[in-house]
Amino acid sequence: MAASSTHGKSHRPKPLVFVVMDGIGYRENQLGNAVAQAYTPNLDWLLQNCPYTLLKAHGTAVGLPSDSDMGNSEVGHNAIGAGRLFPQGAKLVNEAIASGRIFQGKGWRRLVDFAQAHRGTFHFIGLFSDGNVHSHLDHLRAMLLHLAFEEKMPRVRVHILLDGRDVGETSALEYVLPFEKFLRDINTRANADYRIAGGGGRMKITMDRYEADWDMVLLGWKTHVAGEGRAFASAEEAILTYRRENPGVIDQDLPPFVIADESGPVGRIQDGDSVVYFNFRGDRAIEITRAFEEKDFKVFERDPNPHVFYAGMMEYDTELHIPRNYLVEPPRIEHTMNEYLCARGLRLMAISETQKFGHVTYFWNGNRSGKIDERLEQYVEIRSDKVPFQERPWMKAAEITDRVLRGIRSHRYDMIRLNFPNGDMVGHTGVFQSARIAVEAVDLSLGRIMAAAREAGGILVVTADHGNAEEMYETDKAGNVKRGPNGEPRAKTAHTLNPVWFIVYDTSGTRTVRFNPAIEKPGLTNIAATCFQLLNLAPPEMYDPPLLEN
């Protein structure tokens, strides 16, 4: 690839400010579109006055198995940070299962041997849906069939984390009921004892991320390991009861439950058991993994703390090697944009609030949580509030922006990257009014950053990792809005298949920004090389081509 130039000038903008508006996609249709319906004078100004294009942010363009897979933060930030495509977790696990390789791996063999040697129970914990963001039920089903018919494992317990965030907001029974039948079939045909042990909403137990709320993990420990909590005869009974008691509650927020019979909880985790955490994505897997693995774990008291063999679906942190044992090799994402920029001595700042802090650090750097170069990089985390975000849709946008403006005005950084979580985190709640305010909060902050960038003579890039807030209603196959019993639109909490904007606001006066029409199917993987162009550096050969004309 040819080196970029800036019309002969060697000047580098100070800084390049790179904004990820998490979960803010582009969609023509205004209905249920919290982005189009928000008051966004700054975004509107950018779209009227700056060059921009639309980028593909889902499916095969970001390394997912198919184009019906919506985008997500992991694959989005991986793609932006690494400038090229990697087959992602969802795809790699599919392949490992289809080839049978997963069952020959060391991780799987040791799990089976441990439980067999101790006459223990084999447990699965994970996100119970086909959302394909953190997990997929097909993976769980394949492992259960193999355990029952190939390994002849007599006793299995499944701890189900109810989704409602990557799939329909109240779809839990659509997964639970067929799964109960699937387990009954296994039990009859293999003369086995496979059952659901308990579970709870994914935003209540176990699946915390970036240490935003360890209490969720403690509550998960009590549910899965101790078998403590409100007891029900079945998962169906638990779900129906909680829905009756909490009208309007959505699956991700359902309280924890344990399944019990005459002799108590059916699925406690005990000495000699094997445990698989079957999520392939790491952010919401690392904390529970640490609780299972760390000898001198200090965050909460693990009571009880049984001697088990634990494995994750994948290696979640490829630098810290978490977990120690896993079933499928993760993508090896190397030569990321930051590795190159640090090697060239550029000074970098990354910032978000807790909920997305790891997105601009860990995901951006190819699923490595550490810094690349201590001396050149500054990572700033603004602590997120522990609140339902539909009640505080502005989140920490203003605080992030305060810190970004200080960074711009310091003239210390070559590139400042930041993530505004609002469109995504509030989009996931399904509350339209809040999502609109979330987008407005981002826009208000954008205005401040635009002014500061202009003052500094910098370049501002505004884009997103995938859509969410621009599509807040469920639609049927024909595109019609699905409605509830009173005619109200059914809320959509998940991400979308929509493209995202990529806008360049160049106040540096060093170049003419023009998109190159020859770039076919532009997507998130084209961004990294474009940043090199904007920084007046030659993009690495191995990267997907930059979006701009030289």
Ligand SMILES: O=C(O)[C@H](O)COP(=O)(O)O
């Ligand atoms: O983990 C989550 O909150 C959702 O499953 C996906 O959201 P994200 O990919 O934007 O983090």
Ligand SMILES: [Mn+2]
């Ligand atoms: Mn995201």
Ligand SMILES: [Mn+2]
């Ligand atoms: Mn999201």
